[in-house]
Structures are given as C-alpha cells and as structure tokens.
Amino acid sequence: MVSKAQLFAALQAIVPQRLLSTMIGKLAASKVPFVKNGFISVFKSSFPKINMSEALQEDPHSFESFNAFFTRELKPDARPMVEDPKVVVSPADGAVSEAGPISAGRIMQAKNHDYRLDELLPVAKEDWEPYVNGDFATIYLAPSDYHRVHMPMAGRLVKTVYVPGKLYSVNGATAATIPRLFAKNERLIAFFEGENGPFCMVLVGAMIVSGIETVFNGLYRTRPGEILWNYSPLNQQGEEVVFEKGDEFGRFLLGSTVILLTPPDAVKYEGLVPGKVVRCKAPIGEKQ
Numbered sequence: 001m002v003s004k005a006q007l008f009a010a011l012q013a014i015v016p017q018r019l020l021s022t023m024i025g026k027l028a029a030s031k032v033p034f035v036k037n038g039f040i041s042v043f044k045s046s047f048p049k050i051n052m053s054e055a056l057q058e059d060p061h062s063f064e065s066f067n068a069f070f071t072r073e074l075k076p077d078a079r080p081m082v083e084d085p086k087v088v089v090s091p092a093d094g095a096v097s098e099a100g101p102i103s104a105g106r107i108m109q110a111k112n113h114d115y116r117l118d119e120l121l122p123v124a125k126e127d128w129e130p131y132v133n134g135d136f137a138t139i140y141l142a143p144s145d146y147h148r149v150h151m152p153m154a155g156r157l158v159k160t161v162y163v164p165g166k167l168y169s170v171n172g173a174t175a176a177t178i179p180r181l182f183a184k185n186e187r188l189i190a191f192f193e194g195e196n197g198p199f200c201m202v203l204v205g206a207m208i209v210s211g212i213e214t215v216f217n218g219l220y221r222t223r224p225g226e227i228l229w230n231y232s233p234l235n236q237q238g239e240e241v242v243f244e245k246g247d248e249f250g251r252f253l254l255g256s257t258v259i260l261l262t263p264p265d266a267v268k269y270e271g272l273v274p275g276k277v278v279r280c281k282a283p284i285g286e287k288q
Contacts, residue, residue, distance in 0.1 A: 025211070028066040028254060039066040049144040054078040071147050071213075071251040079146075081246045081281035088267050088285040089245060090278040091152045091201060092258045093145035097138040097175060099272035102261070105132045110176040119183035120202060120259070123161055127191060130198050134263040137272050137284065138182070140170065141256060148251045149203060149258055150280055153287070155192030157233045157241035162220050163187050170206040170256045182259065188212045188220050190249070196287050199262050201249070206256040214250035216241045246281050 030036055040060050044050055052058045056073045063069040081089055098108045105117045121128040141147060165186045168174055175181055186205035192198065203212050213219045216235040235241050243249065269285035278284060 025253070028070070031065050036063070036065050036069075037061050040069050043070075043143070047142075047144040049142075051144075054146075067253050070254060073148070074146060079150075079279060079281040082283055083245075085154065085195065085245065086287045087283050088152050088269075088287060089150075089281045090139065090284045091249070091260060091280065092139050092141055092149050092278075093147075093280045094139040094141040094258070094278060096272045096274055096276040096278060097140045097172070097257065098274055099137040099269055100135065102131055102134050102136055107136050107138075107182075107259075109138075109181060110172075113176065113179055113181075115180040115183040117261075119180060120187075121161075121189060121200070121261075122163060123189070127159070130263045131200065131261045132264075134261060135267060135269060136262075137260045137269055139258045139260075139278060140172070140175075141252065141258070146280060147254075148280070149201070149249045151243040151245055151247045151249055152201075152260055152284070153194050153199065154245045155194040155199060155243055157216070157243070158191040158193050158198070159233055160191070160214070160217070161189040163189065165205075167206060170204060182257065185256075188214075188250075190214075192243075196266055197263055199260070199266070202259040202261070203250065203252070204257040204259065205252075206254075211253045212250060213253060215248050219253075 027035060027039055030039075040063070043066070044060060052060055054074050056075055057063060060069055063072065098110065100108060102117055106114045107117060107120065108114050117131055118125075118128050121131075163186065166184045168178055168181060168185055170181065170185065178184070182202070182204050188203045190201045190203075192200065205212060211219045218236070233241060265288050267285045268288055270283070272278075272284060
C-alpha cells in the first residue's frame with residue numbers, strides 16, 4: 001500500500017515546482033500591506049511555535065514584507081556562542097536530519113537512502129576529494145525556525161558554486177522517500193579555508209524557496225537550465241571575504257537545509273543524532 005509520504009513525493013514530481021515557487025516568491029516579496037500582513041498572519045497561525053519575543057522586531061506586522069519577517073534578525077543575546085576557537089557551532093536553528101562519516105564517498109540521507117559526495121558537489125575532483133571519508137552534518141530548518149545561516153567556524157571564502165536543480169520539498173518525509181534528494185535540488189555550495197584546513201557548507205533549496213541570499217554577494221535566484229556558476233570569492237567591492245565564527249553567512253527566503261562537510265579527522269561531532277534539535281551558534285563538536 002502506498003504511504004502518505006510516498007504519495008506526497010509522487011505528487012511533487014508532477015506539480016509545476018518552479019512556477020509555484022515563483023508565484024509564492026512574488027507574494028513573499030510584496031510590500032503591499034494587506035498582502036504581506038495576510039501572508040504573515042496565515043503563516044503564524046499555521047506555525048504557532050514561532051517565537052517573536054526573541055526577534056529584534058517583535059511585532060510581526062512591522063516588517064516591510066513576508067520575506068523580511070521570515071528572515072527576521074534576532075536580539076543580540078538570543079543565540080549565545082562559546083568563543084573557544086576549537087568549538088564548532090551549529091550554522092542554523094533546526095533538527096539534525098543525519099550526521100556521521102562520509103563512508104567511501106557516500107553520505108547518508110535517511111534510512112535506506114544515501115547519495116554520492118560528487119553528486120552533491122558536482123565540481124572538480126580537487127574540490128570534493130578532501131571530504132572523502134570525512135564527516136557531515138545535515139540540519140533541516142523547519143518553517144518556524146530562525147532562517148539565517150551563520151558560520152560554524154572561522155574561515156576564508158574560497159569559492160561559491162550555484163547548482164540548478166529540482167525544487168522538491170525538503171522534510172523528513174521527502175528525505176525518506178525521494179532518492180538522492182539533496183543531490184537533485186538546487187543548492188548553493190560554499191568552500192572555505194579554515195585554521196585547520198578546508199570545510200564546506202551546502203545550502204539546499206526547496207519548493208517555494210524563492211532564493212538564497214548571502215551577506216557578500218546578495219541574492220542567488222533560481223534560474224532554470226543554467227549550468228554551474230563559479231562565483232568569485234570576492235564581495236561586491238572586490239574584497240576578500242573572511243568570516244569569524246558565528247558571523248552571518250546568508251539566509252533562506254523561505255527555507256530548507258544546511259549540510260556541513262569536513263575532512264577526515266578534522267572535527268569530532270558530539271551528540272548529533274537524527275531528530276536532535278539544535279540552535280544556531282550552539283556547540284555541535286570540536287576541531288581535532
């Protein structure tokens with residue numbers, strides 16, 4: 001018998017993913033008061049766990065658009081961080097989808113599902129090879145979570161690559177039913193050089209995600225049919241991009257998933273089991 005999760009996944013294969021995402025994206029960006037306030041009210045009632053008391057602007061209707069509300073800034077003390085440079089922190093609020101070793105170049109997606117490292121990172125071998133037999137942590141951001149992504153450790157940006165792809169919804173049900181989900185969906189890949197060597201973050205898009213925005217190069221929009229883009233590691237002023245641990249990297253305009261990749265013996269993750277709730281800037285491991 002077909003399960004609800006399988007039916008949900010099958011329906012997504014036939015709906016006009018990009019058209020739907022574009023339409024929702026236009027509504028989310030609207031500054032027309034009755035549009036944005038109505039959108040915000042419906043969203044808040046649908047996700048009652050949203051905590052506006054930790055937001056810098058506590059009134060949800062004070063934001064100029066739904067996107068501004070969704071990517072709201074938090075109060076300075078809302079996500080305290082351990083300053084010890086050896087401590088690796090979570091890049092986002094969310095729940096651990098999977099975490100563990102990258103075994104023989106394969107990454108666990110969910111029970112009975114994995115995908116190849118070189119599928120997730122369809123770039124030159126020299127870029128993905130450092131992570132073979134390394135470690136990964138996949139964090140799913142629920143709609144009620146804080147949707148800005150921060151640096152898990154300090155690093156210099158080496159390269160960003162935008163990978164066009166599908167726009168399947170990302171959640172526990174789709175991860176368990178759609179093979180190679182994260183290697184199929186649109187994503188932004190950022191390669192860094194840290195104090196102890198390289199690391200990589202992958203921001204995975206999803207259905208109704210209208211874009212991924214970075215603090216250094218603005219908005220990366222969905223562009224169907226494009227080949228890989230190799231962006232300069234410089235910001236819009238032509239300067240090198242260097243982050244401290246905890247700095248904001250970017251944000252989801254409607255959200256999805258962050259995957260952190262580290263080389264062998266670089267980081268020892270602690271307590272990252274599927275379903276574990278993590279908070280942005282909270283400790284998730286230590287550099288080795």
